[in-house]
Amino acid sequence: xxxxxxxxxxxxxxxxxxxxxxxxxxxxxxxxxxxxxxxxxxxxxxxxxxxxxxxxxxxxxxxxxxxxxxxxxxxxxxxxxxxxxxxxxxxxxxxxxxxxxxxxxxxxxxxxxxxxxxxxxxxxxxxxxxxxxxxxxxxxxxxxxxxxxxxxxxxxxxxxxxxxxxxxxxxxxxxxxxxxxxxxxxxxxxxxxxxxxxxxxxxxxxxxxxxxxxxxxxxxxxxxxxxxxxxxxxxxxxx
Amino acid sequence: xxxxxxxxxxxxxxxxxxxxxxxxxxxxxxxxxxxxxxxxxxxxxxxxxxxxxxxxxxxxxxxxxxxxxxxxxxxxxxxxxxxxxxxxxxxxxxxxxxxxxxxxxxxxxxxxxxxxxxxxxxxxxxxxxxxxxxxxxxxxxxxxxxxxxxxxxxxxxxxxxxxxxxxxxxxxxxxxxxxxxxxxxxxxxxxxxxxxxxxxxxxxxxxxxxxxxxxxxxxxxxxxxxxxxxxxxxxxxxxxxxxxxxxxxxxxxxxxxxxxxxxxxxxxxxxxxxxxxxxxxxxxxxx
Amino acid sequence: xxxxxxxxxxxxxxxxxxxxxxxxxxxxxxxxxxxxxxxxxxxxxxxxxxxxxxxxxxxxxxxxxxxxxxxxxxxxxxxxxxxxxxxxxxxxxxxxxxxxxxxxxxxxxxxxxxxxxxxxxxxxxxxxxxxxxxxxxxxxxxxxxxxxxxxxxxxxxxxxxxxxxxxxxxxxxxxxxxxxxxxxxxxxxxxxxxxxxxxxxxxxxxxxxxxxxxxxxxxxxxxxxxxxxxxxxxxxxxxxxxxxxxxxxxxxxxxxxxxxxxxxxxxxxxxxxxxxxxxxxxxxxxxxxxxxxxxxxxxxxxxxxxxxxxxxxxxxxxxxxxxxxxxxxxxxxxxxxxxxxxxxxxxxxxxxxxxxxxxxxxxxxxxxxxxxxx
Numbered sequence: 001x002x003x004x005x006x007x008x009x010x011x012x013x014x015x016x017x018x019x020x021x022x023x024x025x026x027x028x029x030x031x032x033x034x035x036x037x038x039x040x041x042x043x044x045x046x047x048x049x050x051x052x053x054x055x056x057x058x059x060x061x062x063x064x065x066x067x068x069x070x071x072x073x074x075x076x077x078x079x080x081x082x083x084x085x086x087x088x089x090x091x092x093x094x095x096x097x098x099x100x101x102x103x104x105x106x107x108x109x110x111x112x113x114x115x116x117x118x119x120x121x122x123x124x125x126x127x128x129x130x131x132x133x134x135x136x137x138x139x140x141x142x143x144x145x146x147x148x149x150x151x152x153x154x155x156x157x158x159x160x161x162x163x164x165x166x167x168x169x170x171x172x173x174x175x176x177x178x179x180x181x182x183x184x185x186x187x188x189x190x191x192x193x194x195x196x197x198x199x200x201x202x203x204x205x206x207x208x209x210x211x212x213x214x215x216x217x218x219x220x221x222x223x224x225x226x227x228x229x230x231x232x233x234x235x236x237x238x239x
Numbered sequence: 240x241x242x243x244x245x246x247x248x249x250x251x252x253x254x255x256x257x258x259x260x261x262x263x264x265x266x267x268x269x270x271x272x273x274x275x276x277x278x279x280x281x282x283x284x285x286x287x288x289x290x291x292x293x294x295x296x297x298x299x300x301x302x303x304x305x306x307x308x309x310x311x312x313x314x315x316x317x318x319x320x321x322x323x324x325x326x327x328x329x330x331x332x333x334x335x336x337x338x339x340x341x342x343x344x345x346x347x348x349x350x351x352x353x354x355x356x357x358x359x360x361x362x363x364x365x366x367x368x369x370x371x372x373x374x375x376x377x378x379x380x381x382x383x384x385x386x387x388x389x390x391x392x393x394x395x396x397x398x399x400x401x402x403x404x405x406x407x408x409x410x411x412x413x414x415x416x417x418x419x420x421x422x423x424x425x426x427x428x429x430x431x432x433x434x435x436x437x438x439x440x441x442x443x444x445x446x447x448x449x450x451x452x453x454x455x456x457x458x459x460x461x462x463x464x465x466x467x468x469x470x471x472x473x474x475x476x477x478x479x480x481x482x483x484x485x486x487x488x489x490x491x492x493x494x495x496x497x498x499x500x501x502x503x504x505x506x507x508x509x510x511x512x513x514x515x516x517x518x519x520x521x522x523x524x525x526x
Numbered sequence: 527x528x529x530x531x532x533x534x535x536x537x538x539x540x541x542x543x544x545x546x547x548x549x550x551x552x553x554x555x556x557x558x559x560x561x562x563x564x565x566x567x568x569x570x571x572x573x574x575x576x577x578x579x580x581x582x583x584x585x586x587x588x589x590x591x592x593x594x595x596x597x598x599x600x601x602x603x604x605x606x607x608x609x610x611x612x613x614x615x616x617x618x619x620x621x622x623x624x625x626x627x628x629x630x631x632x633x634x635x636x637x638x639x640x641x642x643x644x645x646x647x648x649x650x651x652x653x654x655x656x657x658x659x660x661x662x663x664x665x666x667x668x669x670x671x672x673x674x675x676x677x678x679x680x681x682x683x684x685x686x687x688x689x690x691x692x693x694x695x696x697x698x699x700x701x702x703x704x705x706x707x708x709x710x711x712x713x714x715x716x717x718x719x720x721x722x723x724x725x726x727x728x729x730x731x732x733x734x735x736x737x738x739x740x741x742x743x744x745x746x747x748x749x750x751x752x753x754x755x756x757x758x759x760x761x762x763x764x765x766x767x768x769x770x771x772x773x774x775x776x777x778x779x780x781x782x783x784x785x786x787x788x789x790x791x792x793x794x795x796x797x798x799x800x801x802x803x804x805x806x807x808x809x810x811x812x813x814x815x816x817x818x819x820x821x822x823x824x825x826x827x828x829x830x831x832x833x834x835x836x837x838x839x840x841x842x843x844x845x846x847x848x849x850x851x852x853x854x855x856x857x858x859x860x861x862x863x864x865x866x867x868x869x870x871x872x873x874x875x876x877x878x879x880x881x882x883x884x885x886x887x888x889x890x891x892x893x894x895x896x897x898x899x900x
Contacts, residue, residue, distance in 0.1 A: 050727055052723065071726070071733075072726040072727045073726055073729045073731045076726075076728060081727075082727055084724070084727075088723050088724040089721060090720040090724065090725075091720055093716075093720070101713065101717055101725070102728040102729075104710055105725075105728050106728055106729045108729075112710075151728060154728075155729055
């Protein structure tokens with residue numbers, strides 16, 4: 001069963017098509033990879049799904065509800081969580097409070113006690129419990145990435161958009177992040193992830209969509225993608 | 240017909256002055272990230288100084304030349320002192336931006352009130368080329384035409400300076416990506432201070448020009464600051480061509496309202512901006 | 527387990543501070559006995575000013591403090607309140623005037639907020655500032671054109687009545703400020719100020735939160751204007767929409783410490799005292815001193831009095847800072863006496879306050895540097 005479907009998703013900035021006519025669907029419980037060269041429109045695509053940007057045309061359905069045109073907070077309340085490529089956190093709050101914010105506002109009518117319980121669970125789940133009283137500016141990059149994920153998880157999403165959560169991590173940390181994403185999926189949350197670390201993408205994704213110049217040029221399993229001529233040409237041609 | 244022509248001529252002159260003022264403000268915000276709400280005070284200081292110079296027997300055009308380095312130095316010194324201290328003490332770029340703006344309000348209180356202590360608050364003026372030329376039924380004072388020519392010339396020179404000179408290119412680079420420009424060996428702090436100085440100088444030129452055709456007083460600054468802010472919002476923050484176009488638009492609106500209901504022109508400006516921001520939140524030429 | 531203890535402690539504290547606020551304000555209400563209805567005592571007159579500024583500063587800080595949206599619209603809503611009293615002062619008692627002014631301010635702020643709160647940073651600030659000038663010019667034009675008058679007289683109300691009304695309003699605003707800061711709504715505002723994108727994507731309805739906070743605080747500002755107007759006798763648009771009323775709260779909050787509870791109150795008290803004494807004894811210098819103190823606070827006290835004090839590590843440094851400030855204030859006091867002996871009479875508090883500020887700024891910065899060196 002598909003949890004999200006979109007057709008004709010497009011946006012342009014000053015005449016330049018950043019995302020053009022993308023048709024896609026996301027199956028419940030899968031990890032969907034989104035790859036493509038720099039400037040392919042991957043983050044813009046995420047911004048359209050999460051409501052940070054409004055699409056020029058196209059429609060997106062999430063759990064049977066039309067979400068194109070809704071505001072980020074409404075989309076979040078429907079069960080879509082996201083992280084940002086450049087970590088966006090609340091610098092004046094400690095790690096615990098950052099995650100607590102997600103738990104408090106992620107669903108309407110959640111009590112403070114419930115939110116506190118969720119926060120503890122999520123911190124434990126991503127492995128940030130030890131750092132929970134630290135200032136977000138004082139924790140290492142890998143922990144900041146984990147915090148992004150934790151805050152999104154605290155909203156208790158059905159679908160999670162991960163925007164380059166492995167960028168800048170060392171091989172061990174990438175390994176941990178891969179395990180974390182698999183565990184997120186195993187807990188019942190569908191994941192769409194943008195990533196440049198090919199090893200991670202090819203290992204944990206069930207399916208992959210390739211964007212190039214804003215358009216979808218390929219879609220398939222990791223094996224299909226890694227042997228696709230068009231994809232190889234684009235990656236070799238760009239580098 | 241005559242009225243229309245009159246409105247066009249007045250609009251051009253007001254627009255030229257507005258463009259000049261706004262380019263300075265836009266440069267200060269675009270590069271140095273300071274929204275200088277004391278901008279109008281530099282206009283006022285130059286206008287009052289010109290009046291003082293002319294009373295001492297100095298020709299207004301020579302006063303214009305004298306006021307340029309004076310206002311530049313005031314702006315430059317302010318930037319390398321308090322704004323740099325502020326930058327050191329501000330945690331984030333956003334905090335610096337809003338604190339710098341508030342600091343400029345402080346400068347506004349200081350400048351306008353010191354000027355009032357020195358020169359009082361009555362309007363003053365002097366005679367300069369006070370003859371008129373008739374053209375197609377309209378009568379325009381020569382001094383206004385001279386002012387328009389100088390304003391246009393300074394605007395064009397400034398644009399050429401930004402586009403072709405070495406320093407101008409550095410300024411544009413710094414406004415687009417200060418970090419990268421810094422890595423390329425540019426002295427960003429110096430460039431920012433120079434930009435703030437140039438912005439003050441453009442305001443100074445406008446001040447001297449205004450004094451050539453109308454009376455000036457120590458309370459004139461805030462009105463011009465508001466106009467410059469509106470033009471910059473209209474044209475897009477940090478966009479020099481936007482300032483020129485926005486300045487002209489506002490000049491014409493002001494000129495039209497001058498005929499209908501002068502006391503409502505500020506209200507009209509504000510409403511234009513309100514509507515524009517509803518439609519295009521980043522201004523006409525904003526990125 | 528220590529956490530539960532903390533929470534219990536916090537819960538007791540949550541009850542205590544509002545009770546303290548009510549007790550202090552109730553105590554102040556006895557000041558009315560120091561004068562009669564016709565001849566109010568100096569303290570009542572002074573406290574009308576102080577309470578008015580406390581309402582403005584604390585209201586400003588509820589919205590702009592955490593959200594980072596610097597509003598300069600205070601004078602606009604304050605002026606609207608003044609005009610409500612000027613127009614309806616003969617028909618309605620002060621509390622009703624305050625409510626009417628509050629409702630009108632709330633409605634206008636909500637409309638303006640919906641339009642302009644989409645703008646970030648300095649754009650919003652300029653807009654709110656423009657609003658003050660817009661109302662000033664528009665009302666002046668309207669009055670001259672249609673009513674053929676420039677200003678109006680305001681029905682005078684005994685100072686004691688205004689004092690009690692403002693006392694109650696200040697109490698409401700202070701208690702609201704205290705609870706908002708600890709509420710989910712307050713956390714949403716803080717989230718908006720620290721990272722609006724992140725807040726929106728974890729489900730905060732950012733537009734709604736901003737507009738409600740902006741409009742609700744404007745209610746209090748408008749109500750305060752209506753009450754204060756009854757002590758002004760004559761008003762016209764430049765007096766009612768005086769841009770200084772937009773800047774005073776900002777300065778008071780920055781000086782006292784944005785985001786803290788006590789900061790805006792301290793700022794309001796210090797600057798009302800300075801303003802009262804300077805405008806009567808030294809009017810020429812008032813605005814210049816205002817500008818200088820504003821710049822010094824912004825550059826050298828970015829966290830305000832309360833924030834800088836909190837930055838001092840250890841009791842010794844805190845005591846040292848208090849002692850240094852006290853010494854400077856005493857020097858200021860002696861200086862005033864010397865000047866008086868020489869024949870120049872300046873309000874008794876001007877120099878102690880100014881010297882105190884200077885002392886605090888110097889020592890706060892020196893002691894902070896010391897921490898960094900160590």
